[in-house]
Amino acid sequence: MVTAILLGESPIRLWGLTGRERLCRQLLSLGSGSLALVTERNALPTTGRVLLLRADYVYELRALKGLLNLDGILLQDGVSVAGNLDAELVAEGLTALEKQENRGLPTHGIDTLQAFERDLRKSEAPMVAPLATESQRALEDRLYGVSYKGITDFVTKWWWPRPAKSGVRWCTRFRISPNMVTSIGFLLMLSVGWMFYLGEYAVGLALGWVMTYLDTVDGKLARVTVRSSRVGHLADHGMDIVHPPFWYWFWGLSLVDFQPVAGIDQVDLYITIFAGYVGGRAIEAVFNILGDTSIFAWRPFDAYFRLYTARRNPCLVLLTLSWAIGQPALGLWLVAGWTAVSTLVMLIRFGYGFWVRATRGRLSSWLAEPDAARRHPRAYASFSVTRRAYG
Secondary structure: EEEEEEEOOOOOEEOOEOOOHHHHHHHHHOOOOOEEEOHHOOOOOOOOEEEEEOEEEEEOOOHHHOOOOOEEEEEOOOOEEEEEEEEEHHHHHHHHHHHHOOOOOOEHHHHHHHOOOOOOOOOOOOOOOOOHHHHHHHHHHHHHHHOOOOOOOHHHHHHHHHHHHHHHHHHOOOOOOOOHHHHHHHHHHHHHHHHHOOHHHHHHHHHHHHHHHHHHHHHHHHHHHOOOOOHHHHHHHHHHOOOOOHHHHHHOOOOOOOOEOOEHHHHHHHHHHHHHOOOHHHHHHHHHHEOOOOOOHHHHHHHHHHHHOOOOHHHHHHHHHHHHOHHHHHHHHHHHHHHHHHHHHHHHHHHHHHHHHHOOEEEEOHHHOHHHHHHOOOHHHHHOHHHHHHH
């Protein structure tokens, strides 16, 4: 059992939360029965480990996970900002943090925290920073940026970061929760399918793009306000996984003048879409048994391919373009064809990964390579972070 205590306070709010409020939520999310938070010094235990945290600092969740594995004091620019100590050393640790000095305890730099990290979708060191009025906006930008995956589809990575940040800011201002945004997205998801079925493509596409935008907003809102929940996570990701092929099916059902080509009719396209989509998702899930990486984080090629893989957002672009040129039937063909190609590529990558696993050992992400930035400079710059999310 680790006992945590917060020291100090700051009136500075980031995404609507003070440093103390943010830390309380973060520690609660990390708890799982192995972490307790106390508010009074006389409640600190006499045995075990104690986590000391300054509430006038902001800590990325990754930093707190690293601190749980630390032994000693964390230094930033020579200042003691946090610590994980045996209970008998807590008095010295409290003095070190409150006086912002080193008291002869074991010390570590911020980079040490990264050594404990297993999530390789980001490569930068976990954030630990003092709360200050002059840096408030920059800190909010940083928290938003680190909430973004480096490897995702091109719409999420290149189109939505800045618009979604405005949406997150608006939601925090009016106290709109992530689950409320997800609920609106769910209603839009149903409406899109109905509009496609009726052949109201313009309305359906407009609602679909709003839904994809909100799908980015709710996840980032949950992370920056530390309001992620198991129910919300399951609702958001469950909805994302299930609905795309049904959208394409409803789109196809509206095509009353569809003309088969080379004996391929609508039913064949539906089978291709559903089989390809389910197959792709299955390959993505099974690939994880080959090592410590996802299929899209394995090699730079896979990260680039993830930008355009036949998931909802790229396929929505195909439907939008086909509608724009007055050929909605073409959209069904394009989605079916690209789904088949994407799944075939993933199957080939899985087969190659299986061979590498059998002959060379467990797979790992190229981002985990010590010299990844030198060996793959362009890919590293593109996928180690989503830079547009920081601006």
